Amino acid sequence: MPSLVDLGAERGGLVGLAAAPDGTVGVSVGDRLLPLVDDPIGYLARADAELRPRWVCWTPETAAVLVAHGLRLTTCWDVAAVHRLLFGGWRAEPARIWASLQGLDRRGLPVLGQLDLMGGDGGGDPDAPVRPDGHLRPEFVSGGWWGSPQRAAAWARTAVLAAEVQQSRLAAAKERGEVAGDPLATARAESTAELLCAELAADGLPIDRAAATALVTSIVGPPPSDEAAAASARAERDADVLRHLPPGSGIDLRSPNDVKAMLRRVGIDVPDTRAWRLEGMRDAHPVVDALLRWRKAERIATTFGHLWLAEHVGEDGRLRGAWSASDGAAGRMTAQAGLHNLPAELRPVVKAEPGYVFVRADLGQIEPRVLAAVSGDAALRAATQDDDLYLPVATRLGVERSVAKIAVLAAMYGQTSGTAGQALRGMEAAYPVAIQYLADAARMGQAGISPRTYGGRLVRMGEVQDGDHRGTAAAARGRYARNAMVQGAAAELFKVWAVTVRARMGDLDGRIVLCLHDELLVHVRTEHADDVVALLDRCLHEAAYRWHPTSGVRFVTDTSVVASWADAK
DNA sequence: GATTTCACGTA
DNA sequence: CGTACGTGAAATCC
Numbered sequence: 001m002p003s004l005v006d007l008g009a010e011r012g013g014l015v016g017l018a019a020a021p022d023g024t025v026g027v028s029v030g031d032r033l034l035p036l037v038d039d040p041i042g043y044l045a046r047a048d049a050e051l052r053p054r055w056v057c058w059t060p061e062t063a064a065v066l067v068a069h070g071l072r073l074t075t076c077w078d079v080a081a082v083h084r085l086l087f088g089g090w091r092a093e094p095a096r097i098w099a100s101l102q103g104l105d106r107r108g109l110p111v112l113g114q115l116d117l118m119g120g121d122g123g124g125d126p127d128a129p130v131r132p133d134g135h136l137r138p139e140f141v142s143g144g145w146w147g148s149p150q151r152a153a154a155w156a157r158t159a160v161l162a163a164e165v166q167q168s169r170l171a172a173a174k175e176r177g178e179v180a181g182d183p184l185a186t187a188r189a190e191s192t193a194e195l196l197c198a199e200l201a202a203d204g205l206p207i208d209r210a211a212a213t214a215l216v217t218s219i220v221g222p223p224p225s226d227e228a229a230a231a232s233a234r235a236e237r238d239a240d241v242l243r244h245l246p247p248g249s250g251i252d253l254r255s256p257n258d259v260k261a262m263l264r265r266v267g268i269d270v271p272d273t274r275a276w277r278l279e280g281m282r283d284a285h286p287v288v289d290a291l292l293r294w295r296k297a298e299r300i301a302t303t304f305g306h307l308w309l310a311e312h313v314g315e316d317g318r319l320r321g322a323w324s325a326s327d328g329a330a331g332r333m334t335a336q337a338g339l340h341n342l343p344a345e346l347r348p349v350v351k352a353e354p355g356y357v358f359v360r361a362d363l364g365q366i367e368p369r370v371l372a373a374v375s376g377d378a379a380l381r382a383a384t385q386d387d388d389l390y391l392p393v394a395t396r397l398g399v400e401r402s403v404a405k406i407a408v409l410a411a412m413y414g415q416t417s418g419t420a421g422q423a424l425r426g427m428e429a430a431y432p433v434a435i436q437y438l439a440d441a442a443r444m445g446q447a448g449i450s451p452r453t454y455g456g457r458l459v460r461m462g463e464v465q466d467g468d469h470r471g472t473a474a475a476a477r478g479r480y481a482r483n484a485m486v487q488g489a490a491a492e493l494f495k496v497w498a499v500t501v502r503a504r505m506g507d508l509d510g511r512i513v514l515c516l517h518d519e520l521l522v523h524v525r526t527e528h529a530d531d532v533v534a535l536l537d538r539c540l541h542e543a544a545y546r547w548h549p550t551s552g553v554r555f556v557t558d559t560s561v562v563a564s565w566a567d568a569k
Numbered sequence: 570g571a572t573t574t575c576a577c578g579t580a
Numbered sequence: 581c582g583t584a585c586g587t588g589a590a591a592t593c594c
Contacts, residue, residue, distance in 0.1 A: 252590090254588095254589060254590070255589085255590060255591085256574085256575055256576075256589095256590075256591090257575095257590085257591080272575075272576085273575085273576085274575080274576065274577080275576080275577070276577095295576080295577080296577095299576090299577065299578070299587095299588095302587080302588055302589075303577085303578080303586090303587055303588060304578090304587095308587095321586095327584065327585065328584095329583080329584060329585090330583080330584070332580080332584065332585075333585095334584090334585055334586075335585090335586085336586065336587090337586090337587095338578085338579095338586075338587075339579095339586090340578090340579055340580075340585065340586070341577080341578040341579040341580090341585075341586060341587080342578080342579075343577090343578055343579085344578090344579090406581070409581055409582080410581060410582085412581090412582080413581055413582030413583070414581090414582065414583090415581055415582070479582060479583075480582090480583070480584095482582085482583090483582055483583045483584085484583075484584090486583095487580095487582095487583065487584075516579075516580065517579085517580040517584095517585095518580070519580080
């Protein structure tokens with residue numbers, strides 16, 4: 001079989017790649033198609049090590065397939081991930097991507113099984129991924145290339161064609177001045193973050209299964225043997241609340257309406273029964289305290305209980321869920337199976353395996369530091385030189401640190417109520433460039449114009465829901481845009497950090513097992529812990545430079561080596 | 570049966 | 581002090 005170099009591939013150059021769960025693999029270099037029939041995984045592994053091309057894939061599915069076969073590629077260009085960057089939003093199916101890149105009418109989007117005038121499939125060569133009308137052939141979109149390495153290679157070729165259009169679109173956005181940063185660099189980092197996501201999903205988060213079962217049992221009882229046992233355990237928990245009420249009141253604690261009516265009967269009138277609203281009313285009636293305790297246990301029982309453990313924690317003690325490198329809004333990573341909203345009380349059961357530790361690092365005060373970078377505010381940049389950014393801000397504003405913190409956050413998030421107004425005016429005087437940056441974003445949002453983050457992600461203003469009764473839809477869009485410019489840029493920097501750590505891990509053999517917006521958790525053999533601590537810091541500096549070479553902003557990490565996730569901080 | 574609302578955990 | 585996400589159960593819509 002010819003090597004990629006024989007086909008004309010260059011180091012770091014685009015090489016198309018399609019890999020199906022059934023093992024079908026095809027690659028493409030320029031117009032050359034290469035079906036891989038004999039040990040395709042071995043071929044890809046050698047090519048990745050020797051040439052390190054930028055593998056171009058339609059979707060993260062490709063990476064998932066390869067990881068399942070034990071292959072972890074170095075870098076990629078994920079067409080779906082870049083599509084989200086370019087166009088915003090979440091939907092990124094190949095047919096839709098292709099249509100938007102080729103300027104095709106979306107109403108003509110191919111649908112599998114749809115008949116048309118050409119007699120079923122749009123006509124033309126059924127082995128070609130592109131129909132005569134320019135749209136992708138629906139059979140290819142839905143996996144029609146599986147089983148045929150030849151068709152896989154042709155499919156890979158279309159991914160490269162899409163990637164090339166994406167590159168010119170990103171470059172054009174930069175030239176038009178729509179993007180302050182380097183959108184091509186963002187696209188590469190966002191793509192490689194998808195590789196990391198595939199690995200996170202495969203590796204899972206180490207859990208002490210026995211400790212987890214014991215903890216859940218202490219809160220909701222042992223795993224029920226049948227539905228009757230589950231019902232009686234539920235009734236037992238309910239009884240702790242109901243005993244504070246007249247017998248036979250027939251309250252369903254799981255029904256907010258019932259609970260609201262019940263509270264009114266004991267003299268507590270509330271618009272809703274949310275915990276923060278009831279928090280201060282624990283003394284009003286003993287049922288309030290009982291209800292709030294019940295809610296906490298109920299959360300464990302329903303969402304993080306025995307069922308959850310059985311469903312998401314494997315025999316090997318790994319908690320696994322699907323990961324996405326970007327949500328549909330500002331572009332933060334998302335995770336399922338509760339990985340991103342694990343209650344703090346469950347963190348003690350997140351434990352490193354014997355002979356291993358966690359190196360846990362989070363970015364300190366990431367959002368104001370990112371604001372300093374993307375806005376270019378010299379005074380705020382100066383404040384980032386301090387370990388605690390809020391101290392110099394407090395000095396400059398002439399207020400307490402706590403007030404300074406509220407003022408900074410209020411400015412970034414578009415506070416509409418509260419008492420930070422005075423300090424906010426101080427912010428305008430002290431950090432005019434940063435405040436102007438935020439005001440510009442808010443104004444665009446209010447006007448319904450979609451802004452781009454520093455790295456180039458389009459933040460779509462179409463689908464912002466009306467922020468309840470606190471203001472108009474325009475005000476809600478303003479807050480959304482203001483927040484997304486900071487949150488989104490922070491997500492971009494975070495992902496550059498994460499993929500840099502992944503790339504530089506080398507022989508230390510550590511694995512990133514959790515990404516939590518500003519926090520990385522690395523599982524590594526104990527003897528390499530100190531090296532990983534140093535690596536995380538080194539990679540942050542490298543990432544900050546790659547992300548924004550001239551910002552002059554100082555970023556800081558809080559890093560610790562721990563046996564359990566709960567031991568950190 | 571599908572969608573929306575409420576509630577609550579994380580950042 | 582705002583935004584976003586995932587989740588489960590009830591309420592509501594069709």
